[in-house]
Amino acid sequence: MKSRVLNILLLILAWGTISGQQRMGPLSMEDINPILPGYFADPTIKRFGDIYYIYATTDNEMLASGVPTVWYSKDFGHWYNYTMEVPSLESINLRNFWAPDIIEGDDGRYYLYFGNCQAGCNIYGYVSDTPVGPWEKLNKDDTPVIAHNYPRKGFPSLDAQFFKDDDGRIYAFWGTWVHYNGGYAVGELDSGNMSKVSNAKNIPLEETPKPFEAAYMMKKGGKYILMYSGGSCHDETYNVRYSYSDTPYGPFTPGANNPILGTNGEGTVHGPGHHSVLEEDGRYYIVYHKHDYPMTRGGLSRQVTMDEMVFENDSTIRKVVPGSKDLQHFVKSNAPKNLALGAKATASSFYHLQSLQYDYRYKPSFATDDHNATMWKAGNNSFPQHLTLNLGKVSPIQRVMTQFEFAGYYYQYKLEYSLDGKNWEVFADRSKNRIAGSPMIDDRDVKARYLKLTVLDVEKTGLYAAVWNIKVFGSLFEAPLDLQSKPSKEGPGAKSLNRKLVAIDANDLPIQHDLASLPNRGNIGGNFEKEGEVTVEEDAEGTRALNFTKGALVLDRPVPKSLEWNGSFTVATWVKNPQIAKEDECLVSWCDRFRFNLANSYNALHFNSGHYGAAAHLDGHFDMEYNNLPSADQWHHIVLTFDGVVENIYVDGKLDNSQVMALASQIDAAKIRIGASDVGENYSGHMASMQMYDYALTESEIKKLMEATRPSDGKK
Incomplete structure (x- = not known):
């Protein structure tokens, strides 16, 4: 393990x-x-x-x-x-x-x-x-x-x-x-x-x-x-x-x-x-x-x-x-028939996983197949999201059992029932719930043909509305033990505001060899303070860029909560790396590498030829490398995205590598750093611009951003 x-x-x-x-x-x-x-x-x-x-x-x-x-x-x-x-x-x-x-x-x-x-x-x-x-x-x-x-x-x-x-x-x-x-x-x-x-x-x-x-x-x-x-x-x-x-x-x-x-x-x-x-x-x-x-x-x-x-x-x-x-x-169950088994299910959205490895849909019908290998997952990690069941006929309903994706975290939700699919009444209101468990059990004595689950929020940032199975019963039955987990004191998780958090552009800066700080043009504001050697220079072609030599720029604002845990993000940058090393060469980091030292608790974008050449997560089994290593001493647009399910690395507007990923990012006391991680791993090259978002850009948006931020040689 x-x-x-x-x-x-x-x-x-x-x-x-x-x-x-x-x-x-x-x-x-x-x-x-x-x-x-x-x-x-x-x-x-x-x-x-x-x-x-x-x-x-x-x-x-x-x-x-x-x-x-x-x-x-x-x-x-x-x-x-x-x-x-x-x-x-x-x-x-x-x-x-x-x-x-x-x-x-x-x-x-x-x-x-x-x-x-x-x-x-x-x-x-x-x-x-x-x-x-x-x-x-x-x-x-x-x-x-x-x-x-x-x-x-x-x-x-x-x-x-x-x-x-x-x-x-x-x-x-x-x-x-x-x-x-x-x-x-x-x-x-x-x-x-x-x-x-x-x-x-x-x-x-x-x-x-x-x-x-x-x-x-x-x-x-x-x-x-x-x-x-x-x-x-x-x-x-x-x-x-x-x-x-x-x-x-x-x-x-x-x-x-x-x-x-x-x-x-x-x-x-x-x-x-x-x-x-x-x-x-x-x-x-x-x-x-x-x-x-x-x-x-x-x-x-x-x-x-x-x-x-x-x-x-x-x-x-x-x-x-x-x-x-x-x-x-x-299986020796004496429970009554599951009325939801095979029931027609529709949803506000569902996630279509498309990566270099997979083409897979988390369909609404997976919530009613009574199978623990499949689940319905919403199309994105925004709320609310809803799942609606058609039981086929009006039936007595006394119990609904919902198995959310994570048994150890609470979900806030509401269950409603209807005879016609148009007029709804409340079956159970868990909109303030802070108790985790699987299944979540809700009892009431009604008659209905339709049942709607609306997921309102979840304990951890970036988690999706997702259900392994939802089961419906016309009568009650006893559980083996009468147990309930203690309420959580945390959350719910922070939400993405779909913002550009960070933006810097070397064209906004004068050429200087004594750069002390530069303003963040992104929504969270603040200033980047220089640590070590960072200058503003023009390369041989006249392209203005930040030149990193064992230095970093550190933002004087806290890392936004929307980036913690499984929060979505995009980091995009134009860089030219004169020599590509086998390790280090950190472009941007926003977690502390060794504060927690637990596999997927760390995030950073790199530019090296090693196993964490593209994305670092503390362990070679979780890191992501470049499939096609960008060439040295040439300008490249490198973008790392994560939507809460899939992590992608794009090079010059094309998807280069991807992986299904579960993050648990720890941002407490961390800083957004450009050109290094908290333990060094310094980048030693040029950077013309960098943008960071608290959501995942699409491929078409990435291509537009690439063209809009393409560095010029100063002669145009």
Whole structure:
């Protein structure tokens, strides 16, 4: 989940490109995968009593650093999400809740463990009287249950899974990036206090060939089956493998038919791994994550999936058939019929994703297909947006369940009903809602043929009105638990005002070698102050430009809130770079690169030949390079846009590269900098002009801007 490898495989090849468009494999209403509506990874599935629980990493933000949640269900047909109350550490405000696992102790209490890399990569432990919390620290002094550097120096303690043997002894298995960290680790958990692991050792790499992370131990007959994930979690190479032994400590013999689960030929299961196993009535089910579709850059918008896993004997697992449609026997829902299933749906707009990799529509009908791989997404991230259902006939409606795109953030909305589609009455008014959850449940006793959902706002800047599924029922039924997450104290998110925020033009400036500051001609005003060496000069052709030599221009105004989190933007500039380096060469930045250091929390436009040559987001798996590197010592119009879904880089009016992207930009205390980032990475060339907007310009608008700002040589 947290690779530091900087060289990635092209994701396009994994899906197969046909005439520049990628096609999704067939979906079926009989297929229950993914089993959860949302972006979650590293699932641990447990059954306590008659309720199933899935504990998972909350994905799709800042290197999978979302809130700690749990999903629960009695029937596998309806899953409910709850944000757990987990106390923070004294030294750090926790934001990593990676790869959780839970075990029931001999005392009847529940013990929750998860990884965190904010103060070294450690495994922390918590305890509660219930499987959902509230949780208390196992170690009041914040001592990790499994600390970094254990069992040897430099070993990262992440991805811990706990296994209770027949004799009551509990073993821990952990490790990530193990292909260059010497193999997985195994140790014994103190079953008395559940807060300390001892007798740890590394499992030699040759006993688990081609590993990456996510060890999982289970027992079949007299054999100990050590399952794990190989390849890279960021792309199609991710897979599930296994070895077996006569003891929890090994030695382990690799399975002869590895890997047993990988990307399928249709591409509907892409990059599967980091799993757990559920045994039910003598049958085994592997619960794992796979990548979303269209796939978000870096592979950290993952979804939880389940398939049956079959043993040939105690030491051999058959290859799993991914994406199989034979799990309907597992769904045991007694809920009434979903009146919205297959209902005709229309919307105020829907998003048409068009990039170099994809041509895909987030159609309104996807909200009524009861499938967690598809969603309706509005055409842009403005509000309000509405979705209207035609149930086909007048029907009693007592409950509406809405699964918004992000279970961990609140949506403000209104539900209305109508007999004729013209005259509307309020079914539920959540216009001031600040409670997150999935599904959002609204009850009332009415009769209607039409139902309209109007999404008014959302907690985080730049998120869209988007719905995995909306379900309608003519009668009520009980949820397994009566839980509701606490209201948020944040937001709603700031809105784009469709403004030109920043504008500078060297033609407005006199030639001078002692430039102190220059005014910002954009809407937010202010002045750019010089740091280091920046001058106004004319090049050999007489074109006036700012010349950067280990210097920068820093705006004395705060970065607008509309640019935080997933906010849309455009940065456009005319530049001439005499020599193109392999790294650095930052043209414009508006986040601090190392303040948060979490994958997609940083944004900047660059001009170098490396993996972040065009757009930098802190990690090679998220950065974007130039497909066709602009030539050195020539003027080029370079534009970076982001509309909340797709990031595009244009060179001289033509789309050069694109990627589906989820941002979590952190702008607190940051500055808009031209010619450098907060840590340097200085640009060493000429810049004739620069404009920055809090919305994404279209290709035609970019071409008009290019011509309007084209630098002149002073002779015309």
